[in-house]
Amino acid sequence: MATVDQCRDAMHELAARLAGNADAQSRLDLERTVACRLTDLGAAFHGRLHNGQLIDIADGDDPKAKIALTLKSDDFLALVRGDLDVTRAVAAGQMRIKANPFDLLKLRKLL
Structure with missing residues (x-):
């Protein structure tokens, strides 16, 4: 089982990777709040998708x-x-993903 700190670092790593992907930013018009819930740790993180970036x-x-x-x-x-x-x-x-079906189609570009 990973630690909360490792998962926090991974969340920031994901954000950095998305920020470096200029192609996804130009193709993705998605402004949504995001939550990542880690069931085995009883922890969660949240952020916001804005122009292809997780902020x-x-x-x-x-x-x-x-x-x-x-x-x-x-x-x-x-x-x-x-x-x-x-x-x-x-x-x-x-893994479970709760999202609008249209958002899921757009998210495929990021994940």
């Missing part, structure tokens, strides 16, 4: 988040590293 990252849950990822900490680290395929993880029940 305003903070500890804690955002129960009103328009996009919410729910998964275990090790799976979150694997997702950020690129070792976990989102579609397979959702199909296998490793």
